[in-house]
Amino acid sequence: MKFTDRRRLVEKGLQACDVRPRALVLLSVLGVLAALFRVISMSLFLPLVYAAFSDSSSPRGRFSALFKILPLEEFNLTYVMSGAILFAGIMAAMLVYLTDYLESRLTYHGQTMLSRKVFKRFLAYGQAYSDRTGPSVQLRELRRVPGKVSRQVKILSRHLGAALEVLVYSVALLFLAWQAALVCFVVLVSYYLVFGRFVGWVDSFSREDDQEEDLSEDRAADILLNLPLVRGAGTIGEERRQWRKFQQQRFKLRKRAALFSAGIKPAKQLLTLLVMLLFVLVISIGLGELEVYDVARLVIFFLILRRLMAAFAKMLEAPADWFAYTEVLDRYFQLMDRGNKGIVRSGSDILEPLRAPVEISNLDFSYGDTPALRGLNVSFPLHGCTAVVGLSGSGKSTLLKLLTRQYEIDAGQIRLNNRDIGDYSWEGLANEIVHLGSEPKFFNKSIEYNLSYGLEEVTPEEIFTALERSSSTDFMSSLESGLQTVMGLQEQPFSRGQLQRLGIARLLIQRQASLFLLDEATSALDEVTEKSILRQMVSRPNTTIIFVTHRTTAIDPDMHVVVFDQGQIVEQGARKQLECRPDSYFSRLCHTDPAIGPSGS
Incomplete structure (x- = not known):
């Protein structure tokens, strides 16, 4: 699938979720603001250290004296700077909370909209779409696909936000120590080029295995549900053969994914070690000439670098997630197109009791x-x-x-x-x-539950009258638990005629x-x-x-x-x-x- 086709799929997916692109932009902006306040909170340590660890004869001392001539004599400078740092940190935390909250709300809204559309297309009143020999697999599709599609809201907003965060942190690092920042950028780009495709391969294998694993329980359930059918048709051997074949295929996928995934953690550890080693080598060159302020600057550089690496790691996942969720989107629209073959339009008028033939x-x-x-x-x-x-x-x-x-x-x-x-x-x-x-x-519930299901305030008299008019009272009197008898239990089977009479009783209510x-x-x-x-x-x-x-x-x-x-x-x-x-x-x-x-x- 071409990039342009995938982009169109994402646009269609957002429309299906009833999510506008500007909502994703808003989430990304909030994420960037949170990153800015993080940088500000960490950067405010510099003037604090600058003023606290210097004498009046040095440039740092003159900077400290500058604060003294400002109308802040009644305040301790340390308290002022600490308050500013605390304020910036609280703002960053609040923005992160707001971003996560809005992201969850958008995801929930998208899943709700998609579930409604799937329900109306396949499970609503009047739809005949059904695979009688594979109901569990079919229900898995109808149940899980909307949730996976709605997650594209979270995926897109987080990757877009991660890219902007990388930009913010990169600018901050360049201001703090541009030589060390350039070295780190080279290492990160090299890692992306070398290991990015490797991680994408592992993710693709993992996705295939996850899909097969999702299907395993559903296929097992369908085989159990179909046992009466396949026994009658004499095809139980074919069912066993298909199950063994599926298990072997799943084992091969797991083995292949395990071989590749075994190298992910060492690769990440190698990246961290390499970045740290280069960082130490760069700062050790002038370590003997560093003053307290410079040490503080490098410490803040390292803290921001850690944030940069976390955002960069999210960016590394973007290509794999992009391909994975465009495939999910493609499955969703194929599913909806399949439902279009039997779509039944719904009007808006309410049908009143019949007053004409x-x-x-x-x-x-x-x-x-x-x-x-x-x-x-x-x-x-x-x-x-x-x-x-x-x-x-x-x-x-x-x-x-x-x-x-x-x-x-x-x-x-x-x-x-x-x-x-x-x-x-x-x-x-x-x-x-x-x-x-x-x-x-x-339902596998009591007779009373089944007869009154979906009806408001059904009285015992109404139930008894319906049972009497449907000629059900004779066999009902022989039931030890009466109306509380649970239907569907093997120890209390109902004949086809009894089930028909109970169905008529439910109709008469x-x-x-x-x-x-x-x-x-x-x-x-x-x-x-x-x-x-x-x-x-x-x-x-x-x-x-x-x-x-x-x-x-x-x-x-x-x-x-x-x-x-x-x-x-x-x-x-x-x-x-x-x-x-x-x-x-x-x-x-x-x-x-x-x-x-x-x-x-």
Whole structure:
């Protein structure tokens, strides 16, 4: 990647973090001011020593006498200078604190902005992005990439500040002892040229190893999560082979990084020793002629030199950090581009309870290049129940996904309350639309926690009523801990039918929702229980129900039916009307599909 491309990435990264470049400049200026006050606090020792260790006949003595003729007789000069030194030191400390605080705030702000964008792109209401065989690795990307990208604020501000600090300290050293300063500059530049690339190599190996180490636990977790899948497919041997290969690759990376990193500390120690040796050699030439003031000047020179070396060490890390974090930025934008393929726009209006039929007109939708729905025109009656039937793969579940905004439609329109569904916000849709599939998901918490999760002030009476209407009280009475029974434990397994009934109970507790979307939500229940639950849901006031099913046993003769075939609606109407037609596709479907039986069966 070229330098200009990396620079553009950094600019895009700052925009994504909602951080302006002038904020980084402000942080750098604060760092420079802190460095200036450090130099001032150390430099103020010179006039203090100049006045304290001299007689009146020497230039230093005359300098000391100059202070005596100033209107400072009532003050001790030592106290005045000490106070000035203390003030400069406090100012430097306060500026350092302010810089670190603002830097942390900017980093946190950037991470918050990026996390929101990632959440809306991948994890928000209606997003279908998911790698079912690698959820841990996927979550690691979504969780850690925003944090790493936001750290560019800290990286850029610190490196820019370090460069300016080097400039400030260099000027101070030149004023104190320009010959010694030049020698130190030559040594530092030589070190940068000789060891800078070496350190960059080590850092690159270390980054690769860190990435592999980050992935190791996630890959291990995914292998464990996928054990039922790979056992069923007979591919457990392949999983083991991949794991061994990964471990060997990781070991090689660690070994290579260890060989190079072993030389970093000796190299730094050699640099320090070399600088100190040259410094001692330079000052030892005229050590015999030095006075107390000169010794103080050299001591201050050495203290500032230490600060210079610390800032210079940060500058050495700049190239490696630059390349590392532009790579992270590149991964972030690739991740966001990948999410763009399934982005669903969110409106700003709040969806109110349904007061009009759900209207679909001329709707087309495709999964990539594969058509899924073509030319749909249908109206779902307000506060009524509509059954959607058809063979597997005919587009029934896809329709429900579009009604919950999991995808953006290609053409046509879905209208809720006589307005386009895209005008409503995700939050508004989530409050009014409830979707329940054939395999409800629950937390490893108590039944009460799962039923009341996300709802405000759910009363025990509401929970009991929902359990009763979902035909769950029979098996709930057999649970020793009742509502406090923890779901997900092996010692207390729940059948698929029991989980479906608990999912329906959770759905019935929803006070606000006015549109229920059921996708095979009763497929594991017996016919009697299924009919009873559907009657309970139909009797719920002000509720529109659309349920997908392969069984027609629970469909009443007067219930509205929509029949799908190959992504199209081939017929619709009341069940008794469809069955009366001699050429009805619904009638043929009931006789040919084993899962669909004739009326009343």
